[in-house]
Amino acid sequence: xxxxxxxxxxxxxxxxxxxxxxxxxxxxxxxxxxxxxxxxxxxxxxxxxxxxxxxxxxxxxxxxxxxxxxxxxxxxxxxxxxxxxxxxxxxxxxxxxxxxxxxxxxxxxxxxxxxxxxxxxxxxxxxxxxxxxxxxxxxxxxxxxxxxxxxxxxxxxxxxxxxxxxxxxxxxxxxxxxxxxxxxxxxxxxxxxxxxxxxxxxxxxxxxxxxxxxxxxxxxxxxxxxxxxxxxxxxxxxxxxxxxxxxxxxxxxxxxxxxxxxxxxxxxxxxxxxxxxxxxxxxxxxxxxxxxxxxxxxxxxxxxxxxxxxxxxxxxxxxxxx
Amino acid sequence: xxxxxxxxxxxxxxxxxxxxxxxxxxxxxxxxxxxxxxxxxxxxxxxxxxxxxxxxxxxxxxxxxxxxxxxxxxxxxxxxxxxxxxxxxxxxxxxxxxxxxxxxxxxxxxxxxxxxxxxxxxxxxxxxxxxxxxxxxxxxxxxxxxxxxxxxxxxxxxxxxxxxxxxxxxxxxxxxxxxxxxxxxxxxxxxxxxxxxxxxxxxxxxxxxxxxxx
Numbered sequence: 423x424x425x426x427x428x429x430x431x432x433x434x435x436x437x438x439x440x441x442x443x444x445x446x447x448x449x450x451x452x453x454x455x456x457x458x459x460x461x462x463x464x465x466x467x468x469x470x471x472x473x474x475x476x477x478x479x480x481x482x483x484x485x486x487x488x489x490x491x492x493x494x495x496x497x498x499x500x501x502x503x504x505x506x507x508x509x510x511x512x513x514x515x516x517x518x519x520x521x522x523x524x525x526x527x528x529x530x531x532x533x534x535x536x537x538x539x540x541x542x543x544x545x546x547x548x549x550x551x552x553x554x555x556x557x558x559x560x561x562x563x564x565x566x567x568x569x570x571x572x573x574x575x576x577x578x579x580x581x582x583x584x585x586x587x588x589x590x591x592x593x594x595x596x597x598x599x600x601x602x603x604x605x606x607x608x609x610x611x612x613x614x615x616x617x618x619x620x621x622x623x624x625x626x627x628x629x630x631x632x633x634x635x636x637x638x639x640x641x642x643x644x645x646x647x648x649x650x651x652x653x654x655x656x657x658x659x660x661x662x663x664x665x666x667x668x669x670x671x672x673x674x675x676x677x678x679x680x681x682x683x684x685x686x687x688x689x690x691x692x693x694x695x696x697x698x699x700x701x702x703x704x705x706x707x708x709x710x711x712x713x714x715x716x717x718x719x720x721x722x723x724x725x726x727x728x729x730x731x732x733x734x735x736x737x738x739x740x741x742x743x744x
Numbered sequence: 745x746x747x748x749x750x751x752x753x754x755x756x757x758x759x760x761x762x763x764x765x766x767x768x769x770x771x772x773x774x775x776x777x778x779x780x781x782x783x784x785x786x787x788x789x790x791x792x793x794x795x796x797x798x799x800x801x802x803x804x805x806x807x808x809x810x811x812x813x814x815x816x817x818x819x820x821x822x823x824x825x826x827x828x829x830x831x832x833x834x835x836x837x838x839x840x841x842x843x844x845x846x847x848x849x850x851x852x853x854x855x856x857x858x859x860x861x862x863x864x865x866x867x868x869x870x871x872x873x874x875x876x877x878x879x880x881x882x883x884x885x886x887x888x889x890x891x892x893x894x895x896x897x898x899x900x901x902x903x904x905x906x907x908x909x910x911x912x913x914x915x916x917x918x919x920x921x922x923x924x925x926x927x928x929x930x931x932x933x934x935x936x937x938x939x940x941x942x943x944x945x946x947x948x949x950x951x952x953x954x955x956x957x958x
Contacts, residue, residue: 424945433871492953566860616851619843623832630830633792634844635818635894 437676441614451693455606459599463592471595472663477703479597479659480679481696486604486653487680492690493618494645495625498546499677500555503562503655504536504650506672508570512658513584513667517573522587525658533647533654540646556677563672583668587663594663601659602696605652610692621645675721682721685728745793746767746822746898746929751800753786753953760786762953764800770897773920773930775940777948784933785827787950788900791931792824793817804898821897824888827906829883831875837886838862838871844893858893865889865919881912888919898929905939917943 437468462474487501511528515521525600543554570579612618624631624638631638661667680695683702687694702724706717754760758782768774778784789795790802791813802810804820814824832840841861845854862868866884870878872934875886884904904920905913920943923930926957934940940947949956 433838433862434855434860434870436872437842456876583947616842616846619839619846620836622835622839623843626832626834627830628890629794629889630832631828632828633824634890635815635847636843637815696861700878712875 441597443565444614448614452603452607452610454602455693455696456511458654459603463595463599466504468591471591471705473707474700475591475598475663476707477700478595478602479656479663480683480703482598482605482656482659483653483676484695484699485602485609485691485692486649486651486656488684488690488695489609489652489694490540490645490649491684493621493625494544494642495628496548496645496648497681498540498555498649499552499681500540500543500557500559501653501680502559502672502677503539503555503647504533504654505660505676506562506566506669508532508657509538509661509671510552510566510584510655512661512700513586514569514571515582517571517578517585521609525662529655530651533651536650536654537643539644540650541643544646549674559672559677560658560674563669563674566669566672580608581665581669585666588665589662594659598659598663601652601655606692606696613692615688675718678721678725682724682728685724745805746804747803748787748791749801749803751755751787751790751797753783753790753796758833760953761790761797764953764955766948766955768929768931770929771927772946773924773932773944774878775932775934775937775944776950776955777934777937777940777947777949779935781951782950784950785902787955788824788902788931788933791898792822792900794824800855812830818894818896822899822900823891823894823896823898823904825887825904827902829887831878831879831883831886831890833874833876835875837867837875837878837882838874840875840886841867841893844890848893848895861889861893864922865892866915881908881915884905884908884916885911885919886925888916891917892923892926898931899923901930903935905934913939943948 441470457476462470465471487498490496490498508529511532514523515528538540539558540555543551543558546554567581570577571584599649619637620631621641622636623634624636624641628638657671660671679699679702683698684695685698705720709716709720748764748766749817751761751764752759756880764787769861776784776787786795790797793809793812793816797810801808804822809820827877833842842858844853845857845861849857859868862871865888867882867889870882875883878886888901888904897923901920908916918951919933920930932940932944937947937949946957
């Protein structure tokens with residue numbers, strides 16, 4: 423090629439090239455995901471489809487959580503609020519109205535209520551946000567056994583929770599996989615779009631973002647809504663998968679699940695977080711079959727050994743000079 | 745015109761600024777120097793909206809903006825470059841400038857504007873570097889460049905020469921000279937007056953919260 427006609431490498435060209443390469447990577451990941459999920463349903467293996475459905479629901483929760491962290495710089499330990507609230511609301515409305523379409527209303531309502539809670543909490547600084555979301559989520563877990571319903575003169579709910587009708591596993595699988603694929607596509611494309619830059623700027627430095635003219639309060643509201651509604655839908659699907667809702671929907675292990683599923687993935691890698699969620703669900707299930715509740719040991723080990731936590735420890739040592 | 749009228753600032757019992765009056769016109773460069781704790785940074789923070797005055801008023805083109813937050817002042821054309829650079833750390837240099845340019849222009853125009861600014865501020869070679877990995881001098885340049893990307897009428901530079909070696913300070917001086925041709929009001933703070941000589945139209949001294957014309 424004649425060097426005189428060779429195109430000049432400019433900052434804009436480098437930027438566009440980087441975005442194009444990220445788009446190609448996304449297309450490959452999306453296609454792989456569709457192929458793998460289609461292959462799983464074709465196996466017809468009930469247990470594999472059930473476990474994959476559970477992993478898909480957890481992956482959706484992780485992706486919703488990741489949106490708040492990647493775009494808002496906020497680590498939430500309280501995504502059980504939309505998740506559990508939606509599960510409970512879906513069950514209660516299904517029992518009271520006996521109308522399947524009422525779950526749609528409960529997903530949106532629980533998502534919006536949670537978004538308002540998160541928006542208010544996002545006014546607290548980042549470290550405080552981690553603690554306060556954990557406390558609010560844990561409080562919901564403690565309060566949930568108090569939720570009782572009187573149906574035909576009989577009290578239901580409490581520690582045992584609510585049982586709802588069963589829908590076919592294939593249907594749940596298709597809904598969960600479609601939802602997770604759509605979520606993955608939406609969040610990935612949003613992250614590659616120029617509109618995400620103001621969110622990322624706020625994530626990196628709220629004060630500098632304000633100095634540039636970025637209205638951070640408005641962005642925090644968008645982040646709360648966009649993160650809570652999918653988390654709420656995941657909670658609703660969780661209730662449908664088990665045909666049962668109990669205080670466990672608000673449990674601490676669900677609250678820390680997205681964090682643990684993300685610790686080994688590279689920054690902002692959504693596919694890495696999906697893989698992390700799948701590995702965690704499959705290994706937890708296997709460990710549980712050996713010894714009940716032993717998956718908690720796995721969670722603890724990951725938390726201690728995770729690169730992210732190790733990085734945080736080094737960072738603290740540097741600050742303290744220790 | 746950006747104006748301060750009888751602005752005072754008190755932190756607990758300490759009076760940091762005392763009845764400051766200041767007019768900044770577009771096209772004019774003002775240098776303010778003073779020792780540590782004299783109130784230079786507080787003055788710029790009051791102008792940019794990051795700190796509210798205890799009493800007094802701030803005006804832009806006769807509009808009272810005393811209660812207006814920083815992000816709205818940025819929209820009105822007041823840009824603030826922090827003393828310690830605060831880049832958007834996980835974004836590249838290009839994205840840092842592009843993000844700010846996008847707030848004023850459509851994507852295509854913002855991209856072209858970003859590229860122009862990167863060349864003007866000699867940052868084109870590091871355009872795809874993550875901002876957190878830049879040297880101190882490059883971070884200072886990026887901080888000023890990002891402020892300029894907001895297309896301001898008034899640019900507030902908080903100690904742009906602080907913590908820089910001679911070579912980097914020279915580069916920043918060159919860039920400030922370039923900015924002077926852009927028809928904006930510029931306020932620069934520094935520890936000593938010598939560094940401001942030949943760079944500004946007016947030099948003022950601030951000491952014990954009182955602003956005096958040299």
